[in-house]
Amino acid sequence: MARKTIEIEVDEHGAFNGSELKAQGVLSYDQPLLATATARSAITYIDGEAGILRYRGYPIEQVAEQMHFLQVAALLHDGELQKDDALRDAVFGAEVDRDRIAAVVQSFPEGSHPMAILIAGFAALGASHPEAKDVKNGEMRKQFFPIVLAETLELGAQAIARHAGVKSGQADGDTYARRFVRACGGAVDTSRGDEALDVFGKALDVLFVLHADHELNAGTNAMRAIGSAETDMYSSLCGAAAALYGPLHGGANEAVLRMLTEIGSLDNVADYIERVKKHEVLLYGFGHRVYKNYDPRATVIKGVVDEVLAVAGENPLLAIAQELERIALEDEYFVSRKLYPNVDFYSGIAYRAIGFEPAAFTVLFAVARTVGWLCHYDELMSGDFKITRPAQVYIGSGARDLP
Numbered sequence: 418m419a420r421k422t423i424e425i426e427v428d429e430h431g432a433f434n435g436s437e438l439k440a441q442g443v444l445s446y447d448q449p450l451l452a453t454a455t456a457r458s459a460i461t462y463i464d465g466e467a468g469i470l471r472y473r474g475y476p477i478e479q480v481a482e483q484m485h486f487l488q489v490a491a492l493l494h495d496g497e498l499q500k501d502d503a504l505r506d507a508v509f510g511a512e513v514d515r516d517r518i519a520a521v522v523q524s525f526p527e528g529s530h531p532m533a534i535l536i537a538g539f540a541a542l543g544a545s546h547p548e549a550k551d552v553k554n555g556e557m558r559k560q561f562f563p564i565v566l567a568e569t570l571e572l573g574a575q576a577i578a579r580h581a582g583v584k585s586g587q588a589d590g591d592t593y594a595r596r597f598v599r600a601c602g603g604a605v606d607t608s609r610g611d612e613a614l615d616v617f618g619k620a621l622d623v624l625f626v627l628h629a630d631h632e633l634n635a636g637t638n639a640m641r642a643i644g645s646a647e648t649d650m651y652s653s654l655c656g657a658a659a660a661l662y663g664p665l666h667g668g669a670n671e672a673v674l675r676m677l678t679e680i681g682s683l684d685n686v687a688d689y690i691e692r693v694k695k696h697e698v699l700l701y702g703f704g705h706r707v708y709k710n711y712d713p714r715a716t717v718i719k720g721v722v723d724e725v726l727a728v729a730g731e732n733p734l735l736a737i738a739q740e741l742e743r744i745a746l747e748d749e750y751f752v753s754r755k756l757y758p759n760v761d762f763y764s765g766i767a768y769r770a771i772g773f774e775p776a777a778f779t780v781l782f783a784v785a786r787t788v789g790w791l792c793h794y795d796e797l798m799s800g801d802f803k804i805t806r807p808a809q810v811y812i813g814s815g816a817r818d819l820p
């Protein structure tokens with residue numbers, strides 16, 4: 418170890434140009450990219466210490482209360498509030514090759530994880546749209562935004578239905594989420610009738626809004642990194658969805674429900690917390706790379722859970738989740754590490770009440786996040802960029818001759 422002092426110019430955002438470090442003979446070793454910005458973005462703002470999230474400047478609480486998912490998608494994509502519902506019309510009117518999607522989905526054995534189907538489905542859709550390879554063509558990207566959203570609705574719903582071993586349904590309804598619920602067919606709880614399905618659709622719309630974008634997480638970083646090789650948007654979506662699949666990222670909602678089910682009763686909560694503190698297990702749905710405060714999305718989701726359970730009936734897992742939260746918010750282990758519930762802590766309870774299997778949860782996240790991924794892809798392609806090519810610190814053998 419040696420100390421080296423360098424002088425470097427920072428801009429008004431506190432950022433310096435990384436290549437200047439290299440020019441001065443030093444590298445930043447930053448495997449999780451904790452302090453390395455890979456984008457200048459105008460889409461989403463987060464202040465993790467204060468628990469603030471804004472889409473294009475608008476607070477998430479206002480957006481979730483007043484806007485439906487496709488209005489939010491239009492805002493995120495175009496940068497300003499839209500006066501009409503043009504995006505909704507374009508998504509609902511888009512030509513989707515349902516049979517092609519069904520052929521891909523049905524090629525997977527029943528019970529296959531729906532995220533695996535979704536990832537493969539994005540690749541297959543890419544093969545159907547070779548024109549998406551013209552990545553620098555802004556007009557093409559604009560035209561494809563509603564098409565990809567319409568295809569993703571169909572693909573996600575069919576993947577979920579395939580995993581559940583039920584028939585998918587006909588997308589129908591006045592919002593993206595209501596159509597999605599219908600397209601899932603028997604994979605959602607249809608036994609409570611149209612009114613309940615309406616409530617589920619409204620709840621899902623809010624959940625979709627909350628998941629639509631979250632700046633540079635692992636999935637979005639993957640989308641940009643893959644896109645930086647001038648890869649088409651569908652192939653880039655495969656990589657973004659694969660990153661999201663992991664249990665530390667979008668897969669956490671599924672992990673939360675499995676954890677709550679494993680805990681099983683209020684009597685076992687204290688023991689589970691002790692195991693967490695011994696680092697034997699994680700408290701899924703807690704902690705966040707950026708939020709060192711309550712995740713503002715988790716606050717909104719609590720209200721959604723109440724609305725869904727009012728229709729679906731009480732869920733004993735909710736009481737376990739609430740007890741975990743109560744203990745964790747008082748316990749030194751969590752307080753000192755600034756671990757608070759994140760977006761995934763309560764979302765699974767709402768999804769489960771709607772009737773979705775835990776394996777479907779990450780698909781729901783991915784369907785919503787496709788908006789953010791496409792917006793970041795568009796932002797990347799609209800500006801100057803170079804292929805992402807991180808440096809490494811080589812720690813292997815020096816040059817040697819074969820014996």
Ligand code: CMC
Pocket residue numbers: 631634664665666667669693698699700701702703704705706707754756759760761
């Ligand atoms: N349960 C128990 N301990 C935790 C947890 C947790 N959920 N999260 C962090 N810690 C501990 C961690 O072990 C470390 O302890 P120590 O200082 O003793 O080594 C300390 O807190 C700091 O954690 P970290 O690993 O440096 O935090 P990170 O910013 O690298 O990780 C995280 C963020 C989200 C990966 C992590 O909090 C985690 O694994 N949470 C559980 C999975 C989860 O809920 N993920 C969903 C994230 S939100 C949805 C999304 O956007 O994907």
